Amino acid sequence: MHLKNFYFKLSKNMISQHPIINKNKKKLMILDSIKKKVYHGKFNNIINILNKGDLLILNNTRVIPARIFAKKISGGKIEILIEKILNNNMVLGKIKSNKKIKINTFLIINYENNIYATIKSKYNIFYKIKFISSITVWNIIKIYGKIPLPPYIKKKIDKKNKNEYQTIYSSKYGSIASPTAGLHFDKILFKNLIKKGIKIIFITLHIGSGTFQSIKSLNIKNHKIHKEQCIVTKNVIKKIIKCKLKGNRIVAVGTSTLRALESTVFKSKYIISLKKETNIFIYPGYKYKIVDALITNFHLPCSTLIILVSSFAGYYNIMSSYRIAIKNKYKFFSYGDSMFIIHNPKAFLDKIN
Template identity: 45%
Template sequence: MKKQDFYFELPEELIAQHPLKNREESRLMILDKENGEIEHRKFKDIINYLNPGDCLVLNDTRVIPARLFGKRKDTGGKIEFLLLTRLEDDKWEILVKPGKRAKIGTEFVFGDGLLEAKILGINRESGTRIAEFKYDGIFEEILDRLGKMPLPPYIKKELDDKERYQTVYSKNEGSAAAPTAGLHFTHELLEKIEKKGIEIVYITLHVGLGTFRPVKVENIKEHKMHSEYYEVSKKAAETINRIKESGGRIISVGTTTTRTLESVADDNGKVKAQKGWTDIFIYPGYKFKVVDNLITNFHLPESTLIMLVSALTGRKNILNAYNVAVKENYRFFSFGDAMFIK
């Protein structure tokens, strides 16, 4: 299967530059995974497509202000860090711009010395660095003071309200990007869903930039995903297994939730409580073990994300739906509209 098999024409003006005032007023495309039929709704109508006895699974990760702007300690040359993954204590995997200024042993300062960092290693394959930070106090508090929200590069303007790049249920800090399918939910909508008899379960996957890294190889099977950290609690696993066994649907909110659930399930579809790292890459031909249905946003052409949703409903159905979305002026990517694959 080739990368270009997942290409579609996307006009730049359809890339959403800001979130809507009301989260649940986003548009919602309903796509039938069996026959490819399409309906057009508002996101708040999602409740009409969820049944008592279903299970809605959400990723409760929280985005950290992961962009840091500083300078080299010796020359004063400007530098930008993007924190990707906490490896241990004060050691992080990071992206650096410009990379040529971040050789092993180079030291940097941020916020007039409030935070310092030293480069310990370089991953030649991914271009990432390992940095160790030094500071007085609590790292998260310093990061909150100095860091900026790591909005995707296609969003040109900073947010007035940083919380709009967080889900309303975000809890566990550690992501370099938001699980954007969840941005459409409000507390009120989640309350209505629970009252209807749908069980809501939270898992955690800290989203790294590997999820969004472009596929550079022509044969998609040769693409390697970046590892991301996840946690699935005993309570979450037991609830999902109980509902699956009783015939309820497991409805995943977002590709990150989907990748987590499929990573922790055995061949019989039984979810295990565990924590660890996953680099699972889901593309057409994959047999889903847990996830029945998916709420997701509209993704980039030729991305691993469009490959994942194609695995659930078929490449032709997805490409047709995306072409309809373009024709109907749906908003794309992080702050864009949503799709429910039923």
């Protein structure tokens, strides 16, 4: 399966740089991938698309201010993107620098307050970094860290807009990227969904830098996703089983939620609770076992996410619907418009030339 199959041309003006504040301007494309039909609406009408008894599952992860700026003793600028906090003074992260970084390089984060770090070792594309300070790593992140917006968003996060990249229900710190399909929801919508009889529950998947990582291999099956911490509780599993037995739908909000849910049966015959890392990479040919419908944004060409939605709806359904989205000027990526996709159980049979 060749990476070029998932390429499409997208102009820069279709990439939304700001959240869509006006609810009436938030577009929603509905893709019935079984009937191969596309419908157009507004996101606040999602309540009319969801059915009483549907189980809506969201990812409650919260973005940490994982980008930290530092300097070498020579004055050279360094940017650290924290992937994972290992303990009170150690992290795993990526480093951006104009020159090659050497092990044992000493970094200055804040000279006045004695906040320093040293690079201890390297694991693949990640560095193990030890912070030297009287305060913990988490406090250093809170004081000196910046929210790491995706590279295609050019605006900067400040005190006024620091929460616009967080979902309103986020509660578990650990991600370096927001589960952006959830940005469309607000408290009023949640209240109305519950009133209609739609169940709402949460899982946790802490999104890592793999969400930004481009696929290097032309054969997508050779691509590896970095491990991400995933928590799906026994209570969530019970509610999924109960929903399925009643013939109702499991609706995942965002690709991270879908990946977490499918991880519960990825290497098992039975659905199990999870509290461990997952690196599940879903591509066409995969047979879905949990999720019946997906709420998601429009994704990058040649990304793991457009590959995932192609496996869910069918490759030809997705590429056709994206051409329609471009023609109808839908906004793409994190701050853009959204899709409601009904799973096509025969999508795994698609033959991609």
